[in-house]
Amino acid sequence: MIAANNTSYLARIKPGWKFGALLVLSIALYLITNWTVLLALFIFSAAILLSARVDFKQLRLPLISITIILGVVFILLGLQTDWLNALRSVLRLLTMCLLAYAVSLTTKFEAMLELFQQVASPVRFIGGNPAQIALALSMTIRFIPELKKVYTEVREAQHARGLANNPLAVTVPLVIRSLKIADETAEALDARGYDSEPAKRRF
Amino acid sequence: MSRNPSSSQTKNTVYIAVFAAMIAAMGLLPPITLGIIPVPITLQTLGVMLAGALLGPWRGAMSSLVVVVLAIAGLPLLSGGRGGLGVLLGPTGGYLVGWVFGSLVIGALFKYWVLRRTGNAARFASGLAAVIIGGIGVIYLFGVPWTSVVTGLDLRTSLIGSAAFLPGDVFKAVVTTLVALTVHRSYRGLMS
Numbered sequence: 001m002i003a004a005n006n007t008s009y010l011a012r013i014k015p016g017w018k019f020g021a022l023l024v025l026s027i028a029l030y031l032i033t034n035w036t037v038l039l040a041l042f043i044f045s046a047a048i049l050l051s052a053r054v055d056f057k058q059l060r061l062p063l064i065s066i067t068i069i070l071g072v073v074f075i076l077l078g079l080q081t082d083w084l085n086a087l088r089s090v091l092r093l094l095t096m097c098l099l100a101y102a103v104s105l106t107t108k109f110e111a112m113l114e115l116f117q118q119v120a121s122p123v124r125f126i127g128g129n130p131a132q133i134a135l136a137l138s139m140t141i142r143f144i145p146e147l148k149k150v151y152t153e154v155r156e157a158q159h160a161r162g163l164a165n166n167p168l169a170v171t172v173p174l175v176i177r178s179l180k181i182a183d184e185t186a187e188a189l190d191a192r193g194y195d196s197e198p199a200k201r202r203f
Numbered sequence: 204m205s206r207n208p209s210s211s212q213t214k215n216t217v218y219i220a221v222f223a224a225m226i227a228a229m230g231l232l233p234p235i236t237l238g239i240i241p242v243p244i245t246l247q248t249l250g251v252m253l254a255g256a257l258l259g260p261w262r263g264a265m266s267s268l269v270v271v272v273l274a275i276a277g278l279p280l281l282s283g284g285r286g287g288l289g290v291l292l293g294p295t296g297g298y299l300v301g302w303v304f305g306s307l308v309i310g311a312l313f314k315y316w317v318l319r320r321t322g323n324a325a326r327f328a329s330g331l332a333a334v335i336i337g338g339i340g341v342i343y344l345f346g347v348p349w350t351s352v353v354t355g356l357d358l359r360t361s362l363i364g365s366a367a368f369l370p371g372d373v374f375k376a377v378v379t380t381l382v383a384l385t386v387h388r389s390y391r392g393l394m395s
Contacts, residue, residue: 019288026292030352062289069294073354080357089355096292104277104287112276132212136220140269141278143224144231151228167378172385174225175253179390182221186214 008053010106015115018103025099029092035084038091045098054105066097113137143181150177219262223269226250227280230270234282237374244371245282249379251302252338255309256330256383259394263306271299297349301342309337314394318387330380338379339372 010018025041032038070090077086113134121130154173155164163169229250234243255263270280271291279286281299291299312333320326343365350361387393 022288022292062285062287065283066289066293073294073356076360077355080360081355085355093293093354097289100287100289100292104289107277109277113272116272116276129212132216136216136223136265136269137273139217139220140223140227140273143221144227144280147221147224147228148231151232168381168385171249171253171378171382175257175382175386176389178221178225179218179257179386179393182217183214185221186210186217189213189217190210 006053006106008051008106010048010052010102011108013106015103015107015111016118018107019115022099022103026096029095033088035088035091038088038095042091042095042098045095045102049098049102052102052106054101058105059101062101066094070094139185146181147174147178150174150181215262218258219265219269222250222254222258222263222266223273226254226266226270227273227278230280230282231284237371240370240374242367242371244374246375247282248302248338248342248372249375251306251342252309252334252375252379253382255306255337256313256334256379257386257393258306258310259314260307260310263310264303267302267306271302274299292353294350294353295346296353298342298346300349301345304345305337305342307337308341309333310394312337313383318394323384326384327380330384331376334376334379334383335373338376339369 029038029041032041070093073093074086074090077089117130117134120128120133123133124130151170151174154170154177158164158166158169158173161169226247227250229246232246234245236243251267254266257263258266274280274286275288275291277287281290290296313330317326317329317333320329347361347365348358350356350364351358354361356364
């Protein structure tokens with residue numbers, strides 16, 4: 001689910017704070033056992049989500065599937081332990097879900113990626129390359145439609161041989177063609193003098 | 204022409220990106236139903252297993268990690284078009300973490316064990332074992348306890364719940380082993 005152009009107050013808070021608050025609240029939820037407090041937190045999280053002016057159409061399917069899962073969990077837990085315990089568990093899960101949606105739908109994708117890159121920047125000290133990670137992330141997005149196309153082409157070609165539903169007949173060509181695409185792309189990047197080494201520090 | 208280090212780093216980055224895209228693309232494909240298996244099989248873990256078996260421990264694990272990061276950041280890359288933080292914090296979040304370690308283990312087993320065996324039977328047997336250990340054992344090792352922690356259900360219930368996916372995952376493990384061994388034959392030096 002993508003935070004299209006959210007205009008609420010939540011969109012203006014930096015992603016790091018929202019993420020951090022979510023993690024802290026998640027831990028807190030598991031430490032709290034009083035069901036009235038959990039209920040209050042659930043109402044609080046519903047209020048936050050409602051005030052976030054999110055695109056509720058995007059939430060329809062996820063909410064339906066989470067309701068089904070929670071229904072199953074509630075019944076199983078209630079039968080195995082007691083109904084109060086089941087209520088507590090469902091309240092916790094729902095609260096976390098709603099808060100997670102609130103964060104996801106009010107944070108731009110690019111902002112999330114930037115946050116991840118900041119969090120991952122210490123890998124520099126263990127030999128990782130943050131620029132390489134950033135490149136891998138954006139290259140992946142660019143490759144997804146291309147690979148889907150390759151999959152479709154391979155399936156059609158194998159369909160002509162009556163092999164469209166044979167997993168090997170589809171997967172092996174898909175993998176080999178993907179590797180070829182990878183090799184060609186790497187060569188093209190190198191030919192343009194792309195330097196993926198981090199700049200050497202001078203002291 | 205001599206290989207300089209930056210060109211192989213570029214190549215590794217591109218390989219990681221291509222396989223991450225493959226895992227993502229497999230999530231966009233509809234689940235397939237085999238007559239004998241009751242639950243429709245999602246193809247995404249097939250990509251996770253292949254990434255480990257073909258790229259080795261580090262690049263395979265990075266491919267899975269890239270997909271998980273992109274999905275958590277909001278892209279609808281997980282089976283069923285799911286994405287966002289809620290998936291990680293929800294009942295199935297552990298499986299996502301398991302993907303990274305699953306690819307790592309499959310890659311390590313392939314690099315240091317499977318590919319050193321000779322003969323088709325030995326390679327297939329060890330390959331299948333490697334994919335099952337990494338692609339099922341490790342992934343469930345992260346997924347099942349996480350479900351228990353998040354939902355409050357006990358481990359036995361979580362385990363039983365995940366058992367429905369076992370036949371599909373075994374099927375994927377077999378396909379992965381056969382595909383990986385075939386590709387390694389034609390693409391020598393893929394994991395040296």
